[in-house]
Amino acid sequence: MNHTKDRAREILLEAVEQVRTKFGWSAGRIKAELFTILPGWEYDEYLYTPDETLGTRIADYKQWRETRTGEDPGELMEEIACLAFRCLKGWSSMKSFQSYGPQHDLVISGSSPAWGLFMEYLHLPPTGRTILVEAKNQDDRVSDSQFSRLCSIVGTKYRETAHLGVFFTRNGASGFPTGADPDSSEVRQRSLKDARATQVIFHAATRKFVVVLEDGDLQRLTEVGALPRILEAKIRDVEDTAGLPPQFNENGTETDLPPHLSQYAQE
Amino acid sequence: MATKVNLHNLHCFSEHDKLVTLNRLAVTNPDLMPHQVAVATGCDLNEAMQVLMLLYDMHLAEAYTLVYHTTHSDGPPAEVLRAEISAGLPSFPLRCPLCQEEINSSDEVTYGFLFVLSQGIQFVAETEESTTWGEQ
Helix, strand or coil: CCECHHHHHHHHHHHHHHHHHHHCCCCCHHHHHHHHHHHHCCHHHHHECCCHHHHHHHHHHHHHHHHCCCCCHHHHHHHHHHHHHHCECCCCEEEEECCCCCCEEEEEECCCHHHHHHHHHCCCCCCCCEEEEEEECCCCCECHHHHHHHHHHHHCCCCCCEEEEEEEECCCECCCCCCCCCCCCCCCCCCCCHHHHHHHHHHHHHCCEEEEECHHHHHHCCCCCHHHHHHHHHHHHHHHCCCCCCCECCCCCECCCCHHHHHHHCC | CCEEEECCCCHHHHCHHHHHHHHHHHHHCCEECHHHHHHHHCCCHHHHHHHHHHHHHCCCEEEEEEEEECCCCCCCCEEEEEEEHHHCCCCCCEECCCCCCEECCHHHEEEEEEEEECCCEEEEEECCCCEEECCC
16 A cells, blocks of 8 residues: 555554554664654654645734734734644643743643654654743843743652753844854854853753744744744754854755855855 | 464454464465555554554564555556655655656655564564464
8 A cells, every 4th residue: 555745644644653662662773863864754743734814924023023913912923833833743731821830832742652853853752742942022031030931840849750941032142153154263152141151151050942933933833843943953053052043954954164164065 | 383462452453354364374475565465454544554653663564665666657557766764754865667657746646654573473462461472
Protein backbone atom coordinates (compact mmCIF):
# COMPACT_ATOMS: atom_id res chain seq x y z
CA MET A 1 0.00 0.00 0.00
CA ASN A 2 1.42 3.36 -1.00
CA HIS A 3 0.77 6.75 0.52
CA THR A 4 1.04 10.42 -0.23
CA LYS A 5 3.95 12.27 1.33
CA ASP A 6 1.82 13.69 4.13
CA ARG A 7 0.21 10.38 4.98
CA ALA A 8 3.53 8.48 4.90
CA ARG A 9 5.09 11.07 7.19
CA GLU A 10 2.13 10.84 9.54
CA ILE A 11 2.30 7.03 9.70
CA LEU A 12 6.03 7.07 10.40
CA LEU A 13 6.09 9.87 12.96
CA GLU A 14 3.06 8.57 14.85
CA ALA A 15 4.84 5.22 15.11
CA VAL A 16 7.95 7.00 16.44
CA GLU A 17 5.78 8.80 19.01
CA GLN A 18 4.11 5.54 20.08
CA VAL A 19 7.36 3.56 20.33
CA ARG A 20 8.74 6.33 22.51
CA THR A 21 5.64 6.39 24.73
CA LYS A 22 4.82 2.69 24.97
CA PHE A 23 8.28 1.14 24.88
CA GLY A 24 10.48 4.02 26.08
CA TRP A 25 12.92 3.87 23.18
CA SER A 26 13.24 0.12 23.72
CA ALA A 27 16.84 -0.25 22.56
CA GLY A 28 17.55 3.32 21.67
CA ARG A 29 18.20 3.16 17.93
CA ILE A 30 15.44 5.62 17.09
CA LYS A 31 16.50 7.85 19.98
CA ALA A 32 20.05 7.86 18.64
CA GLU A 33 18.83 8.74 15.14
CA LEU A 34 16.03 11.06 16.26
CA PHE A 35 17.65 14.29 15.18
CA THR A 36 18.34 12.77 11.77
CA ILE A 37 14.87 11.27 11.34
CA LEU A 38 12.87 14.31 12.50
CA PRO A 39 14.37 16.96 10.18
CA GLY A 40 14.65 14.44 7.36
CA TRP A 41 10.91 13.84 7.51
CA GLU A 42 10.15 17.56 7.97
CA TYR A 43 8.83 17.02 11.46
CA ASP A 44 8.14 20.71 11.99
CA GLU A 45 5.68 20.67 9.06
CA TYR A 46 3.96 17.59 10.50
CA LEU A 47 3.61 19.36 13.84
CA TYR A 48 2.28 22.74 12.82
CA THR A 49 -0.19 23.68 10.13
CA PRO A 50 -1.52 27.23 10.52
CA ASP A 51 -5.22 27.58 9.93
CA GLU A 52 -7.27 30.26 8.24
CA THR A 53 -8.26 31.98 11.49
CA LEU A 54 -4.64 32.48 12.48
CA GLY A 55 -3.85 33.85 9.02
CA THR A 56 -6.74 36.30 9.32
CA ARG A 57 -5.68 37.54 12.75
CA ILE A 58 -2.06 37.96 11.68
CA ALA A 59 -3.31 39.99 8.71
CA ASP A 60 -5.35 42.03 11.22
CA TYR A 61 -2.20 42.47 13.31
CA LYS A 62 -0.26 43.79 10.33
CA GLN A 63 -3.05 46.24 9.61
CA TRP A 64 -3.32 47.29 13.25
CA ARG A 65 0.42 47.87 13.32
CA GLU A 66 0.00 50.43 10.51
CA THR A 67 -3.13 52.19 11.77
CA ARG A 68 -3.12 51.52 15.52
CA THR A 69 -6.93 51.51 15.51
CA GLY A 70 -9.79 49.05 15.68
CA GLU A 71 -8.22 46.46 17.99
CA ASP A 72 -7.32 45.97 21.62
CA PRO A 73 -3.57 45.46 21.16
CA GLY A 74 -3.16 43.17 24.16
CA GLU A 75 -6.06 40.92 23.25
CA LEU A 76 -4.92 40.78 19.63
CA MET A 77 -1.50 39.49 20.69
CA GLU A 78 -3.09 36.98 23.09
CA GLU A 79 -5.32 35.73 20.27
CA ILE A 80 -2.35 35.24 17.96
CA ALA A 81 -0.52 33.27 20.65
CA CYS A 82 -3.58 31.16 21.39
CA LEU A 83 -4.34 30.50 17.72
CA ALA A 84 -0.71 29.61 16.96
CA PHE A 85 -0.49 27.05 19.76
CA ARG A 86 -3.92 25.71 18.78
CA CYS A 87 -2.42 24.77 15.42
CA LEU A 88 0.27 22.69 17.11
CA LYS A 89 -0.31 18.92 17.15
CA GLY A 90 -0.70 17.16 20.48
CA TRP A 91 -1.74 19.81 22.99
CA SER A 92 -4.53 18.80 25.33
CA SER A 93 -5.03 21.73 27.67
CA MET A 94 -4.99 25.49 27.10
CA LYS A 95 -5.85 27.77 30.00
CA SER A 96 -5.81 31.44 30.84
CA PHE A 97 -6.62 32.29 34.43
CA GLN A 98 -5.75 34.08 37.62
CA SER A 99 -5.79 32.05 40.81
CA TYR A 100 -3.99 32.68 44.07
CA GLY A 101 -0.91 33.78 42.18
CA PRO A 102 -0.21 35.93 39.18
CA GLN A 103 -2.41 35.90 36.08
CA HIS A 104 -1.29 33.67 33.23
CA ASP A 105 -2.00 34.69 29.66
CA LEU A 106 -1.78 31.09 28.46
CA VAL A 107 -0.81 27.80 30.04
CA ILE A 108 -0.54 25.07 27.38
CA SER A 109 -0.04 21.43 28.31
CA GLY A 110 -0.11 18.08 26.63
CA SER A 111 0.07 14.45 27.64
CA SER A 112 -0.22 12.81 24.25
CA PRO A 113 2.56 10.85 22.53
CA ALA A 114 2.76 13.69 19.96
CA TRP A 115 3.34 16.28 22.69
CA GLY A 116 5.98 14.13 24.39
CA LEU A 117 8.00 13.86 21.19
CA PHE A 118 7.57 17.61 20.63
CA MET A 119 9.14 18.26 24.04
CA GLU A 120 12.05 16.04 23.05
CA TYR A 121 12.41 17.94 19.76
CA LEU A 122 12.67 21.16 21.79
CA HIS A 123 15.44 19.61 23.94
CA LEU A 124 13.17 19.82 26.99
CA PRO A 125 13.05 17.08 29.65
CA PRO A 126 10.11 14.65 29.44
CA THR A 127 8.61 15.99 32.65
CA GLY A 128 8.25 19.46 31.13
CA ARG A 129 4.91 19.14 29.43
CA THR A 130 3.66 22.66 30.13
CA ILE A 131 4.48 25.84 28.21
CA LEU A 132 3.72 29.26 29.69
CA VAL A 133 2.96 32.08 27.28
CA GLU A 134 2.91 35.81 27.96
CA ALA A 135 1.63 38.20 25.26
CA LYS A 136 2.99 41.76 25.32
CA ASN A 137 1.83 44.05 22.55
CA GLN A 138 3.56 47.22 23.79
CA ASP A 139 5.61 49.94 22.16
CA ASP A 140 8.60 49.36 24.44
CA ARG A 141 10.63 46.22 24.45
CA VAL A 142 9.76 43.77 27.22
CA SER A 143 11.63 45.05 30.26
CA ASP A 144 13.92 43.07 32.46
CA SER A 145 11.34 43.12 35.27
CA GLN A 146 8.60 41.80 32.94
CA PHE A 147 10.97 39.13 31.68
CA SER A 148 12.02 38.20 35.22
CA ARG A 149 8.38 37.81 36.25
CA LEU A 150 7.79 35.03 33.68
CA CYS A 151 11.10 33.43 34.65
CA SER A 152 9.92 33.43 38.25
CA ILE A 153 6.59 31.75 37.40
CA VAL A 154 8.31 29.09 35.27
CA GLY A 155 10.93 28.54 37.95
CA THR A 156 8.69 28.43 41.01
CA LYS A 157 4.97 27.83 40.49
CA TYR A 158 5.58 25.50 37.53
CA ARG A 159 8.91 24.21 38.78
CA GLU A 160 8.11 20.55 38.10
CA THR A 161 6.04 20.70 34.92
CA ALA A 162 7.22 23.66 32.84
CA HIS A 163 10.62 24.12 31.25
CA LEU A 164 9.66 26.71 28.67
CA GLY A 165 8.19 30.20 28.81
CA VAL A 166 7.41 32.10 25.62
CA PHE A 167 6.86 35.83 25.13
CA PHE A 168 4.79 36.95 22.14
CA THR A 169 5.91 40.54 21.55
CA ARG A 170 6.09 43.17 18.84
CA ASN A 171 9.44 44.68 19.74
CA GLY A 172 11.32 41.91 21.50
CA ALA A 173 12.91 42.24 24.92
CA SER A 174 15.55 44.56 26.33
CA GLY A 175 19.12 43.57 25.70
CA PHE A 176 18.21 41.04 22.98
CA PRO A 177 19.98 41.39 19.63
CA THR A 178 17.88 42.96 16.89
CA GLY A 179 17.32 41.54 13.42
CA ALA A 180 20.04 43.60 11.77
CA ASP A 181 22.40 42.52 8.97
CA PRO A 182 24.22 39.40 10.22
CA ASP A 183 27.23 40.13 7.99
CA SER A 184 28.02 43.28 9.91
CA SER A 185 30.32 42.59 12.84
CA GLU A 186 29.14 45.81 14.45
CA VAL A 187 25.67 44.49 15.21
CA ARG A 188 26.78 41.27 16.85
CA GLN A 189 26.38 41.61 20.60
CA ARG A 190 29.38 40.70 22.65
CA SER A 191 27.95 41.47 26.06
CA LEU A 192 24.89 40.44 28.03
CA LYS A 193 22.57 42.95 29.66
CA ASP A 194 18.98 43.51 30.74
CA ALA A 195 16.44 40.80 29.88
CA ARG A 196 18.94 38.95 27.71
CA ALA A 197 21.27 38.57 30.67
CA THR A 198 18.36 37.41 32.82
CA GLN A 199 17.48 34.80 30.19
CA VAL A 200 20.99 33.35 30.20
CA ILE A 201 21.38 33.46 33.99
CA PHE A 202 17.93 31.91 34.51
CA HIS A 203 18.81 29.09 32.13
CA ALA A 204 22.18 28.53 33.81
CA ALA A 205 20.51 28.34 37.21
CA THR A 206 17.47 26.22 36.33
CA ARG A 207 18.14 24.61 32.91
CA LYS A 208 14.79 26.10 31.86
CA PHE A 209 14.20 28.42 28.91
CA VAL A 210 12.28 31.65 28.45
CA VAL A 211 12.33 32.82 24.83
CA VAL A 212 10.98 35.85 22.98
CA LEU A 213 9.08 35.94 19.70
CA GLU A 214 8.97 39.34 18.03
CA ASP A 215 7.39 41.01 15.03
CA GLY A 216 9.26 39.10 12.32
CA ASP A 217 8.57 35.79 14.06
CA LEU A 218 4.84 36.56 14.36
CA GLN A 219 4.58 37.26 10.65
CA ARG A 220 6.20 33.91 9.86
CA LEU A 221 3.59 32.02 11.91
CA THR A 222 1.47 31.62 8.79
CA GLU A 223 4.12 29.29 7.32
CA VAL A 224 3.69 25.53 7.73
CA GLY A 225 6.13 24.31 10.40
CA ALA A 226 7.02 27.83 11.60
CA LEU A 227 6.16 27.73 15.32
CA PRO A 228 8.16 24.61 16.28
CA ARG A 229 11.03 25.72 14.02
CA ILE A 230 11.16 29.15 15.68
CA LEU A 231 10.88 27.77 19.22
CA GLU A 232 13.60 25.19 18.60
CA ALA A 233 15.93 27.85 17.19
CA LYS A 234 15.23 30.28 20.05
CA ILE A 235 15.87 27.57 22.65
CA ARG A 236 19.12 26.58 20.97
CA ASP A 237 20.10 30.24 20.82
CA VAL A 238 19.92 30.53 24.61
CA GLU A 239 22.88 28.17 24.77
CA ASP A 240 24.59 29.52 21.63
CA THR A 241 24.18 33.14 22.80
CA ALA A 242 25.37 34.06 19.31
CA GLY A 243 24.74 37.78 19.68
CA LEU A 244 22.37 37.78 16.69
CA PRO A 245 18.77 36.64 16.41
CA PRO A 246 18.32 33.26 14.67
CA GLN A 247 18.12 33.83 10.90
CA PHE A 248 16.38 31.44 8.50
CA ASN A 249 16.72 31.29 4.74
CA GLU A 250 13.92 30.45 2.33
CA ASN A 251 14.55 26.72 2.86
CA GLY A 252 14.00 27.05 6.59
CA THR A 253 17.65 26.36 7.39
CA GLU A 254 19.56 28.57 9.77
CA THR A 255 23.12 29.77 9.26
CA ASP A 256 25.40 32.22 11.05
CA LEU A 257 28.73 32.03 9.24
CA PRO A 258 31.40 34.42 7.96
CA PRO A 259 31.46 34.93 4.16
CA HIS A 260 34.22 32.36 3.46
CA LEU A 261 32.08 29.63 5.11
CA SER A 262 28.56 30.78 4.24
CA GLN A 263 29.23 30.07 0.52
CA TYR A 264 29.33 26.34 1.37
CA ALA A 265 26.20 26.38 3.53
CA GLN A 266 24.21 27.85 0.64
CA GLU A 267 25.02 25.00 -1.77
CA MET B 1 17.70 -18.61 18.73
CA ALA B 2 14.85 -16.18 18.18
CA THR B 3 14.90 -12.85 20.01
CA LYS B 4 11.82 -12.21 22.13
CA VAL B 5 9.89 -9.03 21.42
CA ASN B 6 7.28 -8.17 24.02
CA LEU B 7 4.19 -6.46 22.57
CA HIS B 8 2.27 -6.23 25.85
CA ASN B 9 1.83 -2.48 25.36
CA LEU B 10 0.06 -2.94 22.03
CA HIS B 11 -3.55 -3.69 22.86
CA CYS B 12 -4.20 -5.27 19.47
CA PHE B 13 -1.77 -8.10 20.15
CA SER B 14 -3.21 -9.06 23.50
CA GLU B 15 -5.33 -11.50 21.47
CA HIS B 16 -3.52 -14.83 21.29
CA ASP B 17 -4.58 -15.60 17.71
CA LYS B 18 -3.19 -12.35 16.38
CA LEU B 19 0.11 -12.96 18.07
CA VAL B 20 0.32 -16.45 16.58
CA THR B 21 -0.44 -15.05 13.12
CA LEU B 22 2.18 -12.35 13.54
CA ASN B 23 4.81 -14.91 14.51
CA ARG B 24 4.00 -17.06 11.49
CA LEU B 25 4.18 -14.02 9.24
CA ALA B 26 7.62 -13.06 10.57
CA VAL B 27 8.93 -16.59 9.95
CA THR B 28 7.68 -16.83 6.37
CA ASN B 29 8.32 -13.20 5.33
CA PRO B 30 11.66 -11.71 6.31
CA ASP B 31 10.66 -8.65 4.24
CA LEU B 32 7.60 -7.03 5.80
CA MET B 33 5.49 -4.05 4.88
CA PRO B 34 3.04 -2.46 7.34
CA HIS B 35 -0.05 -3.28 5.27
CA GLN B 36 1.01 -6.96 5.15
CA VAL B 37 1.06 -7.08 8.95
CA ALA B 38 -2.26 -5.24 9.15
CA VAL B 39 -4.02 -7.51 6.65
CA ALA B 40 -2.64 -10.72 8.13
CA THR B 41 -3.33 -9.93 11.78
CA GLY B 42 -6.33 -7.61 11.64
CA CYS B 43 -4.58 -4.77 13.43
CA ASP B 44 -4.71 -1.32 11.90
CA LEU B 45 -1.97 0.22 9.82
CA ASN B 46 -0.69 2.42 12.65
CA GLU B 47 -0.36 -0.55 15.00
CA ALA B 48 1.44 -2.54 12.30
CA MET B 49 3.88 0.33 11.79
CA GLN B 50 4.47 0.50 15.56
CA VAL B 51 5.44 -3.19 15.64
CA LEU B 52 7.84 -2.76 12.75
CA MET B 53 9.37 0.45 14.09
CA LEU B 54 9.86 -1.33 17.43
CA LEU B 55 11.88 -3.99 15.60
CA TYR B 56 13.91 -1.20 13.98
CA ASP B 57 14.48 0.42 17.37
CA MET B 58 15.68 -2.93 18.75
CA HIS B 59 18.14 -3.43 15.85
CA LEU B 60 16.12 -6.45 14.71
CA ALA B 61 15.17 -5.00 11.32
CA GLU B 62 16.42 -2.51 8.77
CA ALA B 63 13.84 0.04 7.66
CA TYR B 64 13.50 1.50 4.18
CA THR B 65 11.38 4.11 2.49
CA LEU B 66 10.16 3.08 -0.94
CA VAL B 67 9.34 5.74 -3.50
CA TYR B 68 7.13 4.90 -6.48
CA HIS B 69 6.62 6.85 -9.68
CA THR B 70 2.84 7.15 -9.98
CA THR B 71 2.64 9.07 -13.23
CA HIS B 72 4.70 6.34 -14.85
CA SER B 73 3.86 6.46 -18.54
CA ASP B 74 4.01 2.71 -19.13
CA GLY B 75 2.21 0.44 -16.69
CA PRO B 76 1.82 0.39 -12.92
CA PRO B 77 3.80 2.57 -10.48
CA ALA B 78 7.52 1.85 -10.62
CA GLU B 79 9.91 1.82 -7.65
CA VAL B 80 12.35 4.64 -8.22
CA LEU B 81 14.13 4.78 -4.88
CA ARG B 82 14.79 2.63 -1.83
CA ALA B 83 16.45 4.58 0.97
CA GLU B 84 17.08 4.03 4.65
CA ILE B 85 14.24 5.45 6.69
CA SER B 86 16.64 7.68 8.63
CA ALA B 87 17.58 9.42 5.37
CA GLY B 88 14.19 11.15 5.42
CA LEU B 89 12.14 12.28 2.47
CA PRO B 90 13.84 12.06 -0.93
CA SER B 91 15.28 15.08 -2.67
CA PHE B 92 14.01 15.93 -6.11
CA PRO B 93 14.56 15.68 -9.00
CA LEU B 94 14.64 11.89 -9.34
CA ARG B 95 14.70 9.90 -12.56
CA CYS B 96 12.38 6.95 -13.16
CA PRO B 97 14.58 3.97 -14.10
CA LEU B 98 11.84 2.51 -16.30
CA CYS B 99 10.40 5.41 -18.29
CA GLN B 100 13.42 7.71 -17.83
CA GLU B 101 11.16 10.63 -17.03
CA GLU B 102 12.42 13.23 -14.59
CA ILE B 103 10.36 13.40 -11.38
CA ASN B 104 10.28 16.88 -9.91
CA SER B 105 8.00 16.79 -6.89
CA SER B 106 6.28 14.61 -4.33
CA ASP B 107 3.05 15.01 -6.32
CA GLU B 108 4.43 12.53 -8.86
CA VAL B 109 5.30 9.80 -6.37
CA THR B 110 3.86 7.74 -3.55
CA TYR B 111 5.64 6.31 -0.54
CA GLY B 112 5.75 2.95 1.18
CA PHE B 113 7.79 1.32 3.93
CA LEU B 114 9.73 -1.95 3.94
CA PHE B 115 11.30 -3.67 6.93
CA VAL B 116 13.90 -6.40 6.43
CA LEU B 117 14.21 -8.65 9.47
CA SER B 118 17.81 -9.34 10.35
CA GLN B 119 17.27 -12.28 12.71
CA GLY B 120 14.67 -14.66 14.10
CA ILE B 121 11.99 -13.02 16.23
CA GLN B 122 9.47 -14.40 18.68
CA PHE B 123 6.67 -11.99 19.51
CA VAL B 124 5.20 -12.40 22.98
CA ALA B 125 2.75 -10.47 25.14
CA GLU B 126 3.97 -10.72 28.70
CA THR B 127 2.65 -8.64 31.55
CA GLU B 128 3.29 -8.94 35.25
CA GLU B 129 -0.19 -10.41 35.76
CA SER B 130 -0.34 -12.85 32.87
CA THR B 131 1.82 -14.32 30.17
CA THR B 132 0.65 -14.98 26.62
CA TRP B 133 3.14 -16.75 24.41
CA GLY B 134 2.84 -16.59 20.66
CA GLU B 135 3.55 -19.86 18.86
CA GLN B 136 6.27 -19.73 16.28
